[in-house]
């Protein structure tokens with residue numbers, strides 16, 4: 242499933258500064274004791290979850306994040322200064338794994354809440370200056386220790402984007418054409434069935450700070466639950482959406498094909514797959530109306546709706562001609578915006594009662 246935004250970064254914390262060897266030298270104090278200070282701590286690297294960030298794209302460009310080393314200790318009892326930590330802001334929902342050894346991947350943390358902080362690489366402590374080694378038997382120690390090394394790691398960041406809206410329909414209905422017309426997704430589009438083989442996600446920008454995510458999935462056909470076509474396992478990608486758009490080809494090329502029969506078949510497959518998915522808010526979207534003479538469009542859509550006994554929202558569009566898309570996009574945004582500040586719907590795999598569809 243390619244609903245994942247990913248980046249690989251290198252982080253390194255600062256090393257601790259070295260301790261210092263130095264002795265007090267003053268005119269009337271012949272054997273001034275040791276006064277070399279400790280080194281400062283190196284800066285650490287932290288991740289911070291920020292709900293105002295929604296992609297990992299910045300981390301594809303800026304890949305190295307190094308905190309500075311601590312300062313060395315100095316004479317006259319002066320400790321070296323610690324270096325500031327650095328903070329990497331990431332979207333809520335980012336999973337951070339350590340992939341330093343190139344083979345295994347160990348999940349360090351999943352950022353779940355705005356403001357959550359996670360230590361990624363710890364800065365090294367400063368070394369000891371010679372004043373640290375003074376004892377009753379050794380009054381002029383010449384020892385010091387170097388600073389401790391800071392941690393360095395190679396990290397994998399993964400963001401699982403959740404779609405607000407899912408597209409559903411027969412192959413060739415124009416699902417990919419629609420997502421390409423309204424979002425930043427550029428899926429493959431062709432005039433043969435099963436062009437789409439894996440889900441595509443697209444972000445639809447409605448205005449500044451106003452957007453939603455659409456999922457385009459492979460087409461469904463009658464018998465999908467028995468494995469016909471590409472089967473129906475792709476429907477699981479729609480389970481966490483807030484709205485389904487059922488795209489129906491209103492002007493099938495083959496005159497023997499009845500859009501009403503096709504629409505009913507899709508609904509039956511949906512119900513077979515998961516009654517909960519079937520119960521989700523669903524809108525009917527008749528597509529390819531550019532293929533119907535203008536004066537017949539309204540009557541034709543009315544007839545389909547009547548025969549389907551459909552009571553819910555209906556839209557008539559041409560994804561290809563980009564006709565009727567504005568009202569559709571606005572209505573979708575209005576519906577999904579209400580949910581965008583809520584916690585995401587749980588993954589059905591974590592619900593005991595959910596059917597197991599692999």
Ligand SMILES: Nc1nc2c(ncn2[C@@H]2O[C@H](COP(=O)(O)OP(=O)(O)OP(=O)(O)O)[C@@H](O)[C@H]2O)c(=O)[nH]1
Nearest residue numbers: 412413414415416417418432435436437460560561
């Ligand atoms: N005339 C017309 N053709 C359209 C419209 N929308 C899509 N098409 C055409 O219909 C064909 C199928 O479009 P796709 O967007 O690939 O259909 P799909 O539903 O994604 O199909 P699958 O991925 O196979 O399930 C392409 O040749 C499109 O150009 C439309 O509004 N009007």
Ligand SMILES: [Mg+2]
Nearest residue numbers: 416417436437
């Ligand atoms: Mg497609």
